[in-house]
Amino acid sequence: MNRRYHLAVWIVIASEALLFAGLFALYWSYRGEYPAAFSSGVALDIHWIGGLNTFILLTSSFTIAWSIHMMRTLRPRAALWSLAATVVLGLAFLALKLFEWSIHIHDGIVPGIHYYSGPAAGRGISLFFTLYYMMTGLHALHVVAGLSLVVWVLVRVRRGTIFPERYVALELVALYWHFVDVVWVFLWPMFYLMR
Amino acid sequence: MTARSLVFTYILLVVLAAASWLLADVGGGTAVALLIAALKTLAIALVFMELWIGHASDRVIAVVALFFVVLLCAGALADVVTR
Amino acid sequence: MPASFWSEPRGLRSWLLTHDHKRIGVMYLFTVLFFLLLGGMFALVLRLSLVTPENALVSAHTYDKLFTQHGIVMVWLFMIPSIPSAFGNILLPLMIGARDVAFPRLNLASYYIFLVGGIVVCVALIAGGVDTGWTFYTPYSTSSAAATNWAVIGVFITGISSILTGLNFIATVHTMRLKGMRWRDMPLFVWNLYSTSIILVLATPVLGLVLLLVGADHIWALGIFEPAAGGDPVLFQHLFWFYSHPAVYIMILPAMGVVAEVVSTFSHRRPAWYGAIVLASLGIALVGFLTWGHHMFVAGMSTFDSGVFGALSMLVAIFSAIKVFAWVSTMYGGSITLATPLLYVFTFIFLFVFGGMSGVAVATTSLDVHWHDTYFVVAHFHFIMVGGTMTGFLAALHYWFPKLSGRMYSETWAKLACAAVSIGFILTFTPQFLLGNAGMPRRYATYPAQYQWLHVLSTSGACLLALGMFTVAAYLLYAIVRGPHVDNPWRSASFEWRSASPPPSENFVDVPVLKDAYDYEDVP
Numbered sequence A: 001m002n003r004r005y006h007l008a009v010w011i012v013i014a015s016e017a018l019l020f021a022g023l024f025a026l027y028w029s030y031r032g033e034y035p036a037a038f039s040s041g042v043a044l045d046i047h048w049i050g051g052l053n054t055f056i057l058l059t060s061s062f063t064i065a066w067s068i069h070m071m072r073t074l075r076p077r078a079a080l081w082s083l084a085a086t087v088v089l090g091l092a093f094l095a096l097k098l099f100e101w102s103i104h105i106h107d108g109i110v111p112g113i114h115y116y117s118g119p120a121a122g123r124g125i126s127l128f129f130t131l132y133y134m135m136t137g138l139h140a141l142h143v144v145a146g147l148s149l150v151v152w153v154l155v156r157v158r159r160g161t162i163f164p165e166r167y168v169a170l171e172l173v174a175l176y177w178h179f180v181d182v183v184w185v186f187l188w189p190m191f192y193l194m195r
Numbered sequence B: 001m002t003a004r005s006l007v008f009t010y011i012l013l014v015v016l017a018a019a020s021w022l023l024a025d026v027g028g029g030t031a032v033a034l035l036i037a038a039l040k041t042l043a044i045a046l047v048f049m050e051l052w053i054g055h056a057s058d059r060v061i062a063v064v065a066l067f068f069v070v071l072l073c074a075g076a077l078a079d080v081v082t083r
Numbered sequence C: 001m002p003a004s005f006w007s008e009p010r011g012l013r014s015w016l017l018t019h020d021h022k023r024i025g026v027m028y029l030f031t032v033l034f035f036l037l038l039g040g041m042f043a044l045v046l047r048l049s050l051v052t053p054e055n056a057l058v059s060a061h062t063y064d065k066l067f068t069q070h071g072i073v074m075v076w077l078f079m080i081p082s083i084p085s086a087f088g089n090i091l092l093p094l095m096i097g098a099r100d101v102a103f104p105r106l107n108l109a110s111y112y113i114f115l116v117g118g119i120v121v122c123v124a125l126i127a128g129g130v131d132t133g134w135t136f137y138t139p140y141s142t143s144s145a146a147a148t149n150w151a152v153i154g155v156f157i158t159g160i161s162s163i164l165t166g167l168n169f170i171a172t173v174h175t176m177r178l179k180g181m182r183w184r185d186m187p188l189f190v191w192n193l194y195s196t197s198i199i200l201v202l203a204t205p206v207l208g209l210v211l212l213l214v215g216a217d218h219i220w221a222l223g224i225f226e227p228a229a230g231g232d233p234v235l236f237q238h239l240f241w242f243y244s245h246p247a248v249y250i251m252i253l254p255a256m257g258v259v260a261e262v263v264s265t266f267s268h269r270r271p272a273w274y275g276a277i278v279l280a281s282l283g284i285a286l287v288g289f290l291t292w293g294h295h296m297f298v299a300g301m302s303t304f305d306s307g308v309f310g311a312l313s314m315l316v317a318i319f320s321a322i323k324v325f326a327w328v329s330t331m332y333g334g335s336i337t338l339a340t341p342l343l344y345v346f347t348f349i350f351l352f353v354f355g356g357m358s359g360v361a362v363a364t365t366s367l368d369v370h371w372h373d374t375y376f377v378v379a380h381f382h383f384i385m386v387g388g389t390m391t392g393f394l395a396a397l398h399y400w401f402p403k404l405s406g407r408m409y410s411e412t413w414a415k416l417a418c419a420a421v422s423i424g425f426i427l428t429f430t431p432q433f434l435l436g437n438a439g440m441p442r443r444y445a446t447y448p449a450q451y452q453w454l455h456v457l458s459t460s461g462a463c464l465l466a467l468g469m470f471t472v473a474a475y476l477l478y479a480i481v482r483g484p485h486v487d488n489p490w491r492s493a494s495f496e497w498r499s500a501s502p503p504p505s506e507n508f509v510d511v512p513v514l515k516d517a518y519d520y521e522d523v524p
Helices: A002-033 A035-044 A047-072 A076-106 A125-159 A168-193 B003-026 B030-048 B056-082 C012-016 C021-049 C060-095 C104-126 C147-175 C188-220 C233-267 C274-290 C303-331 C340-362 C365-371 C375-405 C411-437 C449-482
Strands: none
Touching: A002 A035, A002 A125, A002 A168, A002 B056, A002 C147, A002 C188, A002 C233, A035 A125, A035 A168, A047 A076, A047 A168, A047 B003, A047 B030, A076 A125, A076 A168, A125 A168, A168 B003, A168 B030, B003 B030, B056 C188, B056 C233, B056 C274, B056 C303, C021 C060, C021 C104, C021 C449, C060 C104, C060 C147, C060 C188, C060 C233, C060 C375, C104 C147, C147 C188, C188 C233, C188 C274, C233 C274, C233 C303, C233 C340, C233 C375, C274 C303, C303 C340, C303 C365, C340 C365, C340 C375, C340 C411, C365 C411, C375 C411, C375 C449, C411 C449
């Protein structure tokens, strides 16, 4: 019975990976066409936020994996704390993201070819930032979705409808959360490191 | 997964991220950054997502999906750079 | 004898909120038939308007809307869901001895999502119509009329339904086979549905994304494909065709599955080369993803990519050919029953072979330079989609009609209609190969006078085809109420025929005993 749900979540993850694939293809193609513009775009991104956000998401993957381990070793209260940490980390990620975007917007870095008025110029720079917003935006939506699921699981652990003999929902939500982390693992170098 | 494997994997991930950060400053380039990202993904997938100990069909799904993501990127990129 | 799934449980609510895969499949069936009629109407008007070179019937702009809307409705509202979502839903659990699919409520949701998507597309048709071509190429699609957005949203929504269906089928096949049924015991229709489902879950998201981009670009002028800002319209095509090429295998694989079942049943023989057909099905699903650039030979794509995609496109022909040989081998030496489903399969094989060969032709870059965007390509894909998928759908309809209704239709009328459909089809689309080769471009409302005779032939064929289709509807509807009662008129050994016709809600009264789905030594 559980096998069915596990399989379904992996299929969902595969589907979602293909959803992001189109954007990745656009990024790499445009980077191939405008390497200089993309490099300067990366240089303009706020690196400390990108780095911190990476650390945050990696840690949140650990905390949710830890909560499963706590469930398995019959420590549901510890699992609850671990889940709570995951939620806090996820919220921190989103908060930093919004903060980062607000800085960009203030500097005139906005999506869309007609609106960009940021510091760097040249063909391709507006494409870089449009892709930046689209990809981190789509990712952020997935963070929101994933976080909602984590909160749902957390509530169920609190209520006792998820417990050491039955915690499939926690495993499934964790899978999804790890996927969201993996997407960011690639977004980070693409938008913050490769200059 | 044991507590130890979880903690070790996390430490590995943080170390890889730090390496990525430092290499970028030095001018590591695209290939290095992507390679490190791939290693991190492998760690998360095999340990945190339990693909290593899980069902074969889950591994097949993951590999096939990854293959198609790379395929799409490669096809489009190849076009652009060979025009 | 238990009541059939039609009458038990009772009431409209029990239908609208059903979890029964057979009821959901039936709802899909009637819905896609409606869209078939709608798409067909667009085609008929389009063909009638082409009878005269100056197109006395419609303006050029209306013509653009006709072929666009014909394409959108036919591709996403009929072809993609027709066999898998209708027949697949009804038959898959029955064929593996299961009570239902893995996620029945998700199944119901997928139907309603499909319905909503279809309605939204209809809104586009009413809100001014879409004229971009079903392919939504940029930059026109991101700057054209507002109704385009409705169509884009509608198709996006149906895409979600596709993914959910594919997910359900894969999970069902993995986890709900009858105890003792190994993968290699599964019926070939199930293998083909499985292969189709792989494409459904992996290709459709890319369509979803690219439609999202078109919609976002339309509303907020993001310019991601805008040449003025360095954007590249060819990249739209890469993303679009990455889905749309595998999509045609979503359309043909289930039809091939039907063919395998019908060939086996009506030859009263186990399918030849079972393993080869299985591998070919999976092979088609995989290779289908490797070939998308062959739609873009003259779009501005590099010659390197053109070469690679042209070469890879040849691979599909290998798997398709293996299947054709396997089907013919199955019939050879079998005890043939020349009934309507098999006649449709003959039509399928004949037209699919020609359609496939013309596909290999247009996949050859140097030749496609001449044929691209002409009627030659139009003829090619209609041979496959109508000659292939449509006849497969008709074969399925006639093969499983007794299973679903417990009644039999008039074989005489069915054979007549089959002849009309087959001859009508050939008359409609063979002239189009000639038109295309002579240089007539597709999507043109008017043309030079010397092509008129070919267009008149084509339109006559379309009328005959339409007549045949309406005849099918007529005698099938008649048979539902007046046909003689039957149970397993084809003496098929396949699993779905072991339950009553029509089946009860829970599919099998007792837990089915595993037997060979193709054991014709046992069935007299």
